[in-house]
Amino acid sequence: MKTCLVLGAGTAGTMIARKMASKLDSNQWKVILVDRDETHYYQPGFLFIPFDMYKPEDVYKPKRQFVPGKVEFIISDIEEIQPDASRVKLTKDNRVIDYDVMVVATGTDIHPEETEGMTGAGWRKNVFDFYTFEGSVALSNFIRTWQGGRLVVNVVENPIKCPVAPLEFLFLADWYFTRRDMRNKVDLVFATPLPGAFTKPRAAAEFGDMLKRKNIHLEADYAIGEVDSSKNVIRSYDDREIPYDLLVTVPTNMGAEVIGNSGMGDDLNYVPTNKETLQSNKWPNVFVMGDAANIPTSKAGAVIHFQLETAVENILAYVAGKELHGKFDGHASCYIESGFNKGILIDFDYTTEPLPGEYPLPVLGPFSLLRESLINHWGKLAFRYLYWNMMLKGIEVPLPNKFSMLGKRPSLNPQSA
Numbered sequence: 001m002k003t004c005l006v007l008g009a010g011t012a013g014t015m016i017a018r019k020m021a022s023k024l025d026s027n028q029w030k031v032i033l034v035d036r037d038e039t040h041y042y043q044p045g046f047l048f049i050p051f052d053m054y055k056p057e058d059v060y061k062p063k064r065q066f067v068p069g070k071v072e073f074i075i076s077d078i079e080e081i082q083p084d085a086s087r088v089k090l091t092k093d094n095r096v097i098d099y100d101v102m103v104v105a106t107g108t109d110i111h112p113e114e115t116e117g118m119t120g121a122g123w124r125k126n127v128f129d130f131y132t133f134e135g136s137v138a139l140s141n142f143i144r145t146w147q148g149g150r151l152v153v154n155v156v157e158n159p160i161k162c163p164v165a166p167l168e169f170l171f172l173a174d175w176y177f178t179r180r181d182m183r184n185k186v187d188l189v190f191a192t193p194l195p196g197a198f199t200k201p202r203a204a205a206e207f208g209d210m211l212k213r214k215n216i217h218l219e220a221d222y223a224i225g226e227v228d229s230s231k232n233v234i235r236s237y238d239d240r241e242i243p244y245d246l247l248v249t250v251p252t253n254m255g256a257e258v259i260g261n262s263g264m265g266d267d268l269n270y271v272p273t274n275k276e277t278l279q280s281n282k283w284p285n286v287f288v289m290g291d292a293a294n295i296p297t298s299k300a301g302a303v304i305h306f307q308l309e310t311a312v313e314n315i316l317a318y319v320a321g322k323e324l325h326g327k328f329d330g331h332a333s334c335y336i337e338s339g340f341n342k343g344i345l346i347d348f349d350y351t352t353e354p355l356p357g358e359y360p361l362p363v364l365g366p367f368s369l370l371r372e373s374l375i376n377h378w379g380k381l382a383f384r385y386l387y388w389n390m391m392l393k394g395i396e397v398p399l400p401n402k403f404s405m406l407g408k409r410p411s412l413n414p415q416s417a
């Protein structure tokens with residue numbers, strides 16, 4: 001028997017393991033999926049817990065619920081990957097797995113310890129993250145009784161997963177404190193290393209205007225050097241101090257430690273990957289999906305959905321000894337909660353920045369691009385249903401995988417639409 005090994009049973013690993021088990025001949029191939037954790041988290045839900053939109057129990061389910069019987073599922077830490085020998089060592093029973101083809105889907109995680117003072121006296125007292133389940137729940141307990149003050153959201157460095165999430169946090173905070181009738185007691189500040197509110201020019205301009213309209217101060221080009229919990233200030237490398245009463249940080253994101261320890265990663269432990277074929281740049285029998293790859297698209301669940309078809313096509317071609325024809329175009333779609341039951345949608349790929357218009361159909365939409373609408377908010381909320389009931393269960397989601405200019409209207413001014 002040959003082995004298709006999948007490392008990591010999060011969004012990407014769960015989806016690709018299921019697909020490969022259905023596509024590869026089970027008389028010749030076994031599919032093995034490894035993860036250290038029994039619990040699958042719906043990470044986009046971490047954003048909603050602090051604002052009482054979701055309860056903690058809304059965002060997790062047992063991983064086994066989504067792993068089909070055909071897949072051998074092993075709960076273990078992955079200790080070491082030896083890609084030159086096509087071998088992986090697990091901690092559980094010291095098991096060693098030899099593979100013929102492997103998919104790395106070990107994701108990315110936060111590293112608050114990378115910033116001086118971040119995990120000091122204030123950590124989880126008035127310094128919180130919302131990128132982990134524990135952080136999000138702790139923040140929700142804090143915010144519920146908070147009497148107001150200066151709330152600073154800080155992105156330490158890029159790339160981060162779901163790059164729009166810090167903006168969403170601020171928009172929802174504006175709405176949440178308005179609803180609690182205490183918006184006038186809260187100053188909202190966004191300190192980001194970017195020169196503007198976002199990476200792509202049109203979206204950055206649009207989000208910059210929204211921050212102004214919502215009275216949220218933008219501190220751009222802010223490269224944090226330290227958190228000083230004794231004074232409740234953050235300090236940048238160019239000595240700009242920002243005081244806070246509540247610091248919500250998006251710490252440095254890094255790929256899995258095992259990637260770095262196995263000599264497979266770049267400086268941030270992301271696997272150098274061909275951005276079109278999703279094949280490792282160095283090992284032809286290794287493919288990389290989701291947040292683990294160093295490719296220049298957003299690290300997002302929706303992106304993994306769009307990658308799936310290319311990954312399956314190319315892995316099948318590779319094991320059949322054929323050329324890889326599948327090309328991932330970097331397609332990303334992100335719903336952005338903007339508060340007051342509204343949301344924005346952006347849709348882009350490697351070459352086209354987010355543009356105004358409608359999605360997926362011209363004029364009919366129903367979603368509006370780069371413009372707030374109620375239906376975009378519903379789209380965001382519907383994502384959780386699609387995630388648990390379709391994406392993870394291998395049911396086709398009726399949205400085109402490839403980026404399309406259909407409905408995009410580059411000349412439209414989103415404000416006047």
Ligand SMILES: Cc1cc2nc3c(=O)[nH]c(=O)nc-3n(C[C@H](O)[C@H](O)[C@H](O)COP(=O)(O)OP(=O)(O)OC[C@H]3O[C@@H](n4cnc5c(N)ncnc54)[C@H](O)[C@@H]3O)c2cc1C
Nearest residue numbers: 008010011012036043044078106107162290291300301302
């Ligand atoms: C706050 C927040 C909001 C978000 N909002 C959105 C959104 O609105 N839309 C969207 O599309 N995306 C969103 N995302 C991003 C999305 O959740 C992720 O991009 C996606 O889940 C990544 O999937 P993945 O499979 O690459 O990694 P993960 O799902 O993180 O899976 C990686 C797996 O690898 C395992 N692993 C790692 N190392 C080891 C090891 N050594 N041994 C064993 N197992 C290991 C981990 O246990 C984990 O299960 C959001 C994320 C956050 C944090």
